[in-house]
Structures are given as structure tokens and as C-alpha cells.
Amino acid sequence: MLVTYLEASRDLCDTDSILFDAALAVCRIIGAKLSTAGRATGQSSAIPAWRIRIEERIAKARALIGRLICFRSGNTRPRIVRTVRMAFAGTNVSLSQPDIMQKLTERIDDLKQRIAAWGKRIRRYTERSTRFNQNRLFQSDQKRLYKSLERPIVSGTGPAPNQADMVAFWRSLWSEPVNHNEGPWTEFVANQCASIMPMDPVIITLDDVAEAVRRAPNWKRIFT
Incomplete structure (x- = not known):
């Protein structure tokens, strides 16, 4: 063929x-x-190279932690033992020394701390990237930004609450007089604030609101 x-x-x-x-x-x-190295794919990866390297380190560290735990539990297969020896390469730790279990625990804790530090580095980058994109979108298209911040509406599957019960619940919180005993510190604060002049009341009229939103886009006026 x-x-x-x-x-x-x-x-x-x-x-x-x-x-x-x-x-x-x-x-x-x-x-x-198949390896795609050296061949043009037509699309560039949106994930930075340093993040890919950190994720690979996290995956290798987790695999190493799993094998160290297996060895600590009594698994002495040649592959597990070889991995444990590689984990302590360059140190004076020997698998035959009496405190090997303590050394294993210390090594596992060290790997867990490294994974946590790498994860925080990725999280900081993600949060910074999100803030940067939101700030740039706020300057270019505010409507699109606010739409992206909207949470999906979750409709309840249960029965609707009874109106009478809702009214009775909130009335018991706001309409029933309650005497609270806050202690002597309230009188002390009241005496300190007695010389403070109260602020003049601010009355916002419909004309004030109309003047404020007069130059705003139409979609903002709808929410107003």
C-alpha cells in the first residue's frame, strides 16, 4: 500500500x-x-513554563512521598528500596541505622513543606494574574467585567418558605424590644463620645440620583 x-x-x-x-x-x-517536541502545533500554551516545571516537581515529590510511606510501612521491594536510597543520596543516612524511621518521617515532612511552598507560589501567581486581568478589563469594558463577576443563580429544589413564618421570624428579631446588659464599658464610651457633634443628616433626592447617573452608560442606569 x-x-x-x-x-x-x-x-x-x-x-x-x-x-x-x-x-x-x-x-x-x-x-x-509520540513526542510533539520540535513540531509546530499552531497554538501556544497559555500556561507559563515555570508553572509547568513546578507542577512536575509537585508530582514527583508526591510520588516520592508515597514510596517513602510504603517503605516505612514495611514494603521492602527492590524498587521501593532503590527509590528510598535515591531520596537520601548525598547524605550520611543509611537504611540500616536504627533511627531510619525518624529520618523517613523528617524527609516526608520536608517534602510536604516543599509541596506547600510550591502550591502557594502558584496560588500567588494565579491571584495576581486574576487581579491584573480584572483591572485591565475594568479600564476597557466594565460591563463585561461585572458580567464575569456575577454568580450563577441557583434555584432551590425544596418548597417555598411560608410567608407568615418569615414575617414572624424577622418580627421577633427586629420588632420585639430586648434589654441588653453590655456592662460598664458602654457608659465609659458614651461619656467619651458625648462631646462629639452629630453629623447633619444627608437627604438624597431623586434629582440628585438623576444628576449622578446622567452621564453613566445605559446599562448602569438599569441597575440604578
């Missing part, structure tokens, strides 16, 4: 495409993993 396609190729580009398609088909049949 490949010979038929190669004979029908018109130039070097067709031959290259045919050979690449044949190699790709063989890799998929035998289940080999």
Missing part, C-alpha cells in the same frame, strides 16, 4: 507527508508514545 502512494507522489513534500503518515499509523498500531 505504501508503494502505491509513493509512486503517486508528485514532489518531495508529498513524499514527506506520506512517510510521516505511515510512521504515525505504525506508532498508533503498536501503541508507541
